[in-house]
Amino acid sequence: MKQVEDEEILAKFSIEGTRNEAFNLLISKYQEKIYWHIRRLVIDHDDADDLVQEVFIKVWKNLEKFRSDSKLYTWIYRIATNECITFLNKQKQRNQTSFDDVSEELSESLVASSYFNGDKIQMKLQQALLTLPEKQRLIFNMKYYDELKYEEISEILGTSVGALKASFHIAVKKIEVFMLNEEISL
Amino acid sequence: MITDEENNEWKAEAPYLASLQKENPFSVPAQYFDSLPDRIGSSLYVEQLKERLPVSGYTVPDQYFNNLQEQIFAASADAVLSALPKATGYQTPDQYFQKLQSKIQARILEEERVAPATVLPVTKEKSAEIFENSATKPAETKIVRLWHSGILKYASAACFIVATAFGLYLNQQSKTYVAPQMSSAEIANEQLLYDIDEQDIMDHVEGSIAGTQKNAPSAAEMETYILNNYSQTELSTSL
Numbered sequence: 282m283k284q285v286e287d288e289e290i291l292a293k294f295s296i297e298g299t300r301n302e303a304f305n306l307l308i309s310k311y312q313e314k315i316y317w318h319i320r321r322l323v324i325d326h327d328d329a330d331d332l333v334q335e336v337f338i339k340v341w342k343n344l345e346k347f348r349s350d351s352k353l354y355t356w357i358y359r360i361a362t363n364e365c366i367t368f369l370n371k372q373k374q375r376n377q378t379s380f381d382d383v384s385e386e387l388s389e390s391l392v393a394s395s396y397f398n399g400d401k402i403q404m405k406l407q408q409a410l411l412t413l414p415e416k417q418r419l420i421f422n423m424k425y426y427d428e429l430k431y432e433e434i435s436e437i438l439g440t441s442v443g444a445l446k447a448s449f450h451i452a453v454k455k456i457e458v459f460m461l462n463e464e465i466s467l
Numbered sequence: 468m469i470t471d472e473e474n475n476e477w478k479a480e481a482p483y484l485a486s487l488q489k490e491n492p493f494s495v496p497a498q499y500f501d502s503l504p505d506r507i508g509s510s511l512y513v514e515q516l517k518e519r520l521p522v523s524g525y526t527v528p529d530q531y532f533n534n535l536q537e538q539i540f541a542a543s544a545d546a547v548l549s550a551l552p553k554a555t556g557y558q559t560p561d562q563y564f565q566k567l568q569s570k571i572q573a574r575i576l577e578e579e580r581v582a583p584a585t586v587l588p589v590t591k592e593k594s595a596e597i598f599e600n601s602a603t604k605p606a607e608t609k610i611v612r613l614w615h616s617g618i619l620k621y622a623s624a625a626c627f628i629v630a631t632a633f634g635l636y637l638n639q640q641s642k643t644y645v646a647p648q649m650s651s652a653e654i655a656n657e658q659l660l661y662d663i664d665e666q667d668i669m670d671h672v673e674g675s676i677a678g679t680q681k682n683a684p685s686a687a688e689m690e691t692y693i694l695n696n697y698s699q700t701e702l703s704t705s706l
Contacts, residue, residue, distance in 0.1 A: 309504060312504065312507075316503075326495060334506065334510045337511070338510055394493075397493060398493070399490065402487065403492040404492070406487065407492060450477060453480055454480060454481065457483055457484050460487075461483055
């Protein structure tokens with residue numbers, strides 16, 4: 282059914298008269314998944330809002346060029362991931378900060394955010410995630426929260442399955458240590 | 468199944484993390500996703516508008532933006548200066564400007580009186596006036612007497628004469644020729660020189676010359692020396 286829907290969207294998009302309808306169907310189908318993928322990376326809602334709009338504008342501009350050798354969802358996911366990485370890099374350049382300083386900024390944004398409803402443990406978990414390198418955090422989010430297959434993640438990030446597995450396991454261990462240390466200190 | 472295995476295999480390595488409820492701690496504003504498609508549509512429309520109409524149609528003068536910053540700073544500085552009070556804060560004594568003109572005139576007259584030729588351009592009438600003034604009014608120069616009394620004058624003259632005479636006397640003494648005292652041995656030798664015959668002196672001189680010629684090396688000896696001590700190359704380069 283899902284597959285048919287993607288094909289239907291692509292077919293309608295190829296016809297000029299139904300292009301807008303197809304695009305609206307595409308947004309309705311993928312906006313939340315793409316938004317949460319972005320939001321978990323950039324933390325701030327307003328930043329995520331800007332980025333999700335940018336992603337779909339790029340989807341509109343490039344959907345004609347999309348080849349069906351990959352899934353539509355992974356293609357959109359890849360665009361969203363690249364937009365997030367570009368955004369975070371620009372943030373580093375703008376503030377002339379290193380990766381660690383950006384993580385600290387995101388952590389501060391997390392604490393100050395009015396759109397965070399998690400408890401203390403969830404807060405600690407998010408802070409633990411912010412201690413991970415960017416790509417490791419990406420892999421963890423896609424595996425832990427989105428429950429994507431390693432092959433799909435490989436398609437999105439262009440990294441081998443073996444490397445992804447290793448990266449995910451390292452991330453899990455780091456988070457476990459962080460969470461347990463925080464528990465002991467409490 | 469494979470997905471389940473993949474999604475669960477890490478749990479053994481991180482039991483605490485595995486025990487946590489998988490929740491989404493983030494939230495969004497109310498009805499955010501309901502309005503998101505419309506907002507994406509609006510953003511897309513604006514983007515397309517920018518692509519279709521890249522130029523606004525308005526133009527600006529040449530170098531406008533290059534000079535703009537400078538103009539803004541100049542205008543703001545001008546505004547700041549205009550806001551300042553015009554008064555400098557300096558003060559002058561009472562009636563200063565009223566008295567100033569008369570002061571200047573008095574000074575000019577004083578300078579004319581002291582050095583008229585250099586202070587003012589002199590006309591014929593002016594020069595005649597100056598001559599008349601200078602003729603009738605002798606210059607008031609201060610006279611300083613050199614000799615306070617006659618005794619001092621005569622005493623100074625006497626000292627001068629004595630000093631001069633003494634100097635002349637000393638000079639005279641130094642110029643007198645004094646013949647050196649010759650020793651008796653030197654006198655005896657001189658006498659002997661007078662007694663020696665001239666021919667003997669000539670013979671003696673010729674003999675000394677011959678002696679020096681005898682001691683000079685022969686041509687053959689010189690040739691041998693040169694051949695023994697210098698190489699053919701050295702000889703050819705020196706020649």
